[in-house]
Amino acid sequence: MKKSALVIINPSSGKEKATEYEELIRETIQDTYSEITVKHTEGEGDAIRFAKEAAENNYDFVISLGGDGTVNETVNGLAPFSNPPKLGIIPMGTVNDLARSLNIPMKHEDAIKLLDSGTETKIDIGMINNETYFTNILGIGRAAKAIHNVDSEEKSKIGPLAYLKVIGKEIMDERLFPIKFEMEESTWKGDVSVVLISLIDSLGGVKTIVNDVDNGDGNFHIFAFKHLNLIELAKMTPSVVMGNLKESENVHYFKTRQVSITTSASETQESDIDGEQGPNLPFDLKVLPQHITIMSN
Numbered sequence: 023m024k025k026s027a028l029v030i031i032n033p034s035s036g037k038e039k040a041t042e043y044e045e046l047i048r049e050t051i052q053d054t055y056s057e058i059t060v061k062h063t064e065g066e067g068d069a070i071r072f073a074k075e076a077a078e079n080n081y082d083f084v085i086s087l088g089g090d091g092t093v094n095e096t097v098n099g100l101a102p103f104s105n106p107p108k109l110g111i112i113p114m115g116t117v118n119d120l121a122r123s124l125n126i127p128m129k130h131e132d133a134i135k136l137l138d139s140g141t142e143t144k145i146d147i148g149m150i151n152n153e154t155y156f157t158n159i160l161g162i163g164r165a166a167k168a169i170h171n172v173d174s175e176e177k178s179k180i181g182p183l184a185y186l187k188v189i190g191k192e193i194m195d196e197r198l199f200p201i202k203f204e205m206e207e208s209t210w211k212g213d214v215s216v217v218l219i220s221l222i223d224s225l226g227g228v229k230t231i232v233n234d235v236d237n238g239d240g241n242f243h244i245f246a247f248k249h250l251n252l253i254e255l256a257k258m259t260p261s262v263v264m265g266n267l268k269e270s271e272n273v274h275y276f277k278t279r280q281v282s283i284t285t286s287a288s289e290t291q292e293s294d295i296d297g298e299q300g301p302n303l304p305f306d307l308k309v310l311p312q313h314i315t316i317m318s319n
């Protein structure tokens with residue numbers, strides 16, 4: 023049967039090298055996909071639109087070339103469909119959290135090979151208020167934003183400590199906010215400094231920071247930090263380096279498929295989704311278990 027693939031390229035990603043790989047992708051998948059369409063994004067929202075059109079037109083495969091922002095947009099185009107096309111990722115950004123968590127090689131030629139010879143892996147998708155989707159991490163609180171702005175050169179030099187440094191700057195002026203989690207299993211409320219809700223085991227490009235999260239286990243992993251001041255950060259460093267953050271005394275940890283998150287009426291809390299600005303609280307979060315199939319390693 024004739025199969026069709028759409029290649030979405032963000033030409034601005036990865037030092038503008040994305041378009042160079044167009045031909046190699048065609049050669050790699052043309053035996054399986056007789057109809058290959060290539061579309062280049064020009065700005066925000068294009069990758070969402072292209073992926074949505076592909077799903078509406080019953081494409082079999084959508085390939086996303088770009089950083090986490092482009093992949094997140096592609097997923098937002100595919101996720102509303104009950105049986106979306108398979109997804110391929112060629113990581114071209116600086117962080118590439120989802121690709122790292124799926125062992126997709128950072129070397130582009132190797133990642134392209136997987137489009138044909140990789141293993142199909144089903145991943146969970148997080149759904150916010152029935153309209154926004156994420157694959158990696160949702161952050162709430164000021165320090166959450168800082169995490170995604172960690173310098174990539176520093177990350178490769180000093181690993182997870184690069185995060186502590188950036189967060190350290192942000193928390194000189196720590197401000198706690200009230201939060202309430204209403205889960206299927208229980209309700210919890212308290213004052214926190216920052217909340218991270220993860221679907222994957224890689225955070226900001228460092229794969230070990232949350233090392234017991236299995237992408238595809240059907241759960242959100244919620245880390246609510248009581249404090250992010252310098253003393254607590256110093257105490258937490260071993261847990262962060264070892265990837266067992268949930269054992270830290272400074273962290274309230276919850277694992278759940280579904281959660282409503284609210285703050286007090288007088289608070290406005292912004293969020294950060296997969297490295298991009300997300301909506302403000304309140305949230306109704308649901309996991310769509312193993313909803314998207316990705317070619318991985």
Ligand SMILES: Nc1ncnc2c1ncn2[C@@H]1O[C@H](COP(=O)(O)OP(=O)(O)OP(=O)(O)O)[C@@H](O)[C@H]1O
Pocket residue numbers: 032033034035036037063064065066067088089090091092093114115116117118297
């Ligand atoms: N042709 C284009 N020129 C400039 N920007 C674009 C273009 N197409 C899409 N964009 C923008 O690129 C952003 C996504 O970039 P993405 O995160 O994928 O790559 P990156 O910034 O290289 O990666 P990273 O964030 O990992 O460093 C989106 O905000 C989108 O608006």
